Amino acid sequence: MQEAELCARLADYAAARMPDASGVTVREIARITGGASRQTYRFVLTWTDAAGRPAERRLILRRDPADSLIDTERRVEFEAYRAFHGTGVPVPEMLWLEEGAEALGSPFFVAEEISGFQAGTGLLFAPPYVDTLPDLGRRKWTILGEIAAADPDALGLAAHLPAVAPRDCWRRELDHWEAILDSDESEPLPVIRAAIRWLRANPPPPAQKVGVVHGDYRTGNFLYDDKGQIHGILDWEMCHLGDPLEDLGWSFNPVWYFGQGRPGGLLPREAAVAAWEAASGLTAAPEALHWWELFACVKGQAIWVSSARAWLEGANRDPILVYPAWALINAQDRAALKVMGRL
Amino acid sequence: MTPNASQVLADLAARVAANAAPDVHPAARAGELSLSALLLGLLAQMWDGAAERLTQENRALRALLSEGAGLWGETAQGRWLGELAKGVDADLKISTLEAANAELKVGLIALHAEVERRTDPAAKALEAKIWSELAAGAERRKLAGSPV
Numbered sequence: 001m002q003e004a005e006l007c008a009r010l011a012d013y014a015a016a017r018m019p020d021a022s023g024v025t026v027r028e029i030a031r032i033t034g035g036a037s038r039q040t041y042r043f044v045l046t047w048t049d050a051a052g053r054p055a056e057r058r059l060i061l062r063r064d065p066a067d068s069l070i071d072t073e074r075r076v077e078f079e080a081y082r083a084f085h086g087t088g089v090p091v092p093e094m095l096w097l098e099e100g101a102e103a104l105g106s107p108f109f110v111a112e113e114i115s116g117f118q119a120g121t122g123l124l125f126a127p128p129y130v131d132t133l134p135d136l137g138r139r140k141w142t143i144l145g146e147i148a149a150a151d152p153d154a155l156g157l158a159a160h161l162p163a164v165a166p167r168d169c170w171r172r173e174l175d176h177w178e179a180i181l182d183s184d185e186s187e188p189l190p191v192i193r194a195a196i197r198w199l200r201a202n203p204p205p206p207a208q209k210v211g212v213v214h215g216d217y218r219t220g221n222f223l224y225d226d227k228g229q230i231h232g233i234l235d236w237e238m239c240h241l242g243d244p245l246e247d248l249g250w251s252f253n254p255v256w257y258f259g260q261g262r263p264g265g266l267l268p269r270e271a272a273v274a275a276w277e278a279a280s281g282l283t284a285a286p287e288a289l290h291w292w293e294l295f296a297c298v299k300g301q302a303i304w305v306s307s308a309r310a311w312l313e314g315a316n317r318d319p320i321l322v323y324p325a326w327a328l329i330n331a332q333d334r335a336a337l338k339v340m341g342r343l
Numbered sequence: 344m345t346p347n348a349s350q351v352l353a354d355l356a357a358r359v360a361a362n363a364a365p366d367v368h369p370a371a372r373a374g375e376l377s378l379s380a381l382l383l384g385l386l387a388q389m390w391d392g393a394a395e396r397l398t399q400e401n402r403a404l405r406a407l408l409s410e411g412a413g414l415w416g417e418t419a420q421g422r423w424l425g426e427l428a429k430g431v432d433a434d435l436k437i438s439t440l441e442a443a444n445a446e447l448k449v450g451l452i453a454l455h456a457e458v459e460r461r462t463d464p465a466a467k468a469l470e471a472k473i474w475s476e477l478a479a480g481a482e483r484r485k486l487a488g489s490p491v
Contacts, residue, residue: 031368031374194477322346323381327385327489330484331491
């Protein structure tokens, strides 16, 4: 769909949801590069309100591509954002969810744009941001602890996510991601298969609680400023109920160290665990956390091989799908070897 | 190297040509070209050493499978590993080497699971060799700028 047509159809869609507005237009639409599972655009919505005053708002459109790195339900992502909006966990406000393909050719949602902050990791390790990394790291793992502490029922989120018993959290996740490896891998993965055998032979204890798991909580998926503050937690598309240690393990995946030698490139591991434990009220028992860190390597590899599969099948030839396959599959193997003490 | 480099290069060529059109939005053009450049940079690192790396790895895997075949003895699994271990890399096309590598890795995964299960010293010694080769393979494939 060409840009002009996308603007027109998006304006029509918004106008139908704003009965008091007239002259609804979409302008300054621009694709944000980097999203491999959704196509993300920023745009400005302008209209005239019921009193005849001109108004505008900066918004984000997240639209499903033909095929993506991660197959997820957009409703899960939408409801997760909506559940945490207005809590201590900063997220953008959700406006509209469209699950049909009629309006824009594929499902999408529209959300508030939180503007003026950074998300990319390229700027983090140079001034002025590099001096804020300890504060940013403490904030990052404190917010993750707050997500772990949240009550999915009280948030209204439990109704949208499949339930799981504390003793079954690990098995459900491992089964899920192993099945994706089975279906999507285009070359055998001896390191990851060995990791899976170890994980099955050495299961973790039951989860201390079944909580909200963000599913992709890492540096690069939040909006930060130059004061070490976080203004938006993004990319909730893999949100589910499960063991809160899963998110902590994922945040410790060595592929997210960015060559800095510490989790997320931000904070020593002990400090990150301390911030998470203080905010969550939970304990990160070393053996249990180790299990989830190795699981994170399996999950990461499943995502990278899915990316290659999506490209190979041809429905989506976005070059961003090739990058994980070429740059991260071996890095993820290396990460798994390190977590297993083999490298 | 999956997806295959030839396929990706053909796709990038078309993509770069499409972005030469004057009506492409500057932000979209910047995004596509920067990603294309990133992939070309990765390919530049992988390309020259790919055949050598694959032949080294295939040789190492065949040695492990040969040892594993001896350990397994006259069983279907032992004969299968023995057959895999007999191969040679006569054709140096990267796609052919990669296909052989994939076959050998299927054998390695089966052998690794077997030696993990067994407790005899010969199996444990072979398990240690397998781990060494897995680490060595990850070293061979490491790219400059790898996050790990």
